[in-house]
Amino acid sequence: MIKLKTLIVDDEPLALKLLQAKLRKNPEIEIVGQCSNGREAISAIMDLAPDLVFLDIQMPGLNGFDVVKNLQSDVAPLIVFTTAYEQYALDAFDVHAVDYILKPIDDERVARAIKRAEQRLVTAQSEGSKSSILGAIDVIHHNSQTETSMPIATPANVIEQKVEAKVVIKDRDEITILKQSDVEWVDAAGDYVCLHAKGQTHIKRSTLKELLTELDENLFKRVHRSTIVNLNFIKKVIPHTKGEFFLQLGEFEKIKVSRNYKDAIKHFLAGEQ
Template identity: 65%
Template sequence: MIKLRTLIVDDEPLALKLLRSKLSHIPEIEIVAQCSNGREAIAATIEFEPDLIFLDIQMPGIDGFGVIKKLQTEILPLVIFTTAFEKYALDAFDVHAVDYILKPIDDEHIQRAVSRAIQRFETGEKHDNKPHIIGAINEIDLIQHRSEALDDEVKTQATSIDNVERKIVIKDRDNITILKQSDIEWVDAAGDYVCIHTDAVTHIKRSTLKSLLKDLDPSIFKRVHRSTIVNLNYIQKVIPHTKGEFFLKLGEYDQVKVSRNYRDVIKSFLSES
């Protein structure tokens, strides 16, 4: 029988207790940790590398969406959101095939979500869900903060060849976003997409990591994992890990794993600093 090592996250103690109680009756679930905020959730995911996370969205500080954006695809578990969001947000989840349980939670919906998680785990979809989640998040943000004037301004910028140099162009339906490469902190790949992380937003671009790397400035962007690129300018700390691996701290919360195959890249960077 499959045992999904599970992390549960909610800032409300009663909600956390209720969720733990209901999951304790499901034999396929093994709870490895519980967290009461986004910061704890990021740290616990890195430490325990769970198979599944039940993640509250609306939390102070780093919310559930922020947790997803700051986790590397390689260590991001299967995600089931627990939420009291409005219907427009749930529609976005449905369109992008993102699993969720609407609060107040009940046994039937938990069991259904767990069954889907088991199916996805068995078919190896664990590391392919980030683009779907980010797609839903971005659609929700677009609905909440849509600005026609800003869209027009971005489209105007995109018509200038000069503005495209040393920048990355991201097309999302009718919208075109132009990112300065200097604003890109790190990038991770998920299937046929890449997640491009800046300070405020995570963007999704249809591209392979190898193809994107050709467009990035090679003097500051380095591959540190088969699925991850970092901007060397954002490295704040190097944290040793097991088996010759280590993590790079890129901001207050972002940590990226460096695999053994790419550790010489960071060693070279440190020796030149």
């Protein structure tokens, strides 16, 4: 029998207790922790490495979507969203996420979510689940906008600005230009990269390899298979097990550094390029 290390996240104490009671009826579930806000959830996911997270969407501060966007894809668990609001694109969840549960939570929906998690665990471990969840978030974000098949004209000055240490992000009829110096870290998610800057996550269709050719190699270093950081935002270096360690960037961001890429950070700490 597969044992799913499970984390519960909800800002309502009664909701936490109810979900905990329902999950304990299922022998496949091993509850490893519970959190009451998004900040705690990110920290617990990094520390506990759960297989599955039951994640509330509506929370003060960081909501459920923010939690997913602030996770490295290599350490992102399977996600079951819980929500009391039908206006979220439930059909998109049904296609892209492991599952969603509409409150009030019942035993049947919990059992269905667990079954789906079991079925996807092997695939998620080999391919990662964050890219599909980001697909759902992207659908929700644009579900009220009109799709267009017309190509976006790229102004000539945008190409010039890429040379001036900026990143260009095309999103349907909009073009966002980020200063590279504002980008704190970048996370790969399938055919997309997530650029985290000034408290926002910008999703760009690109591979990490392609993006690295645009970024200043003296400013950005790869610290994991699918994660790079801006060295200027490193506040703390926290030792971890087996030669790995974490980088504390902002108030919420804690980035895991794998053994294969630790030398780049050691050179940085030693004042070397």
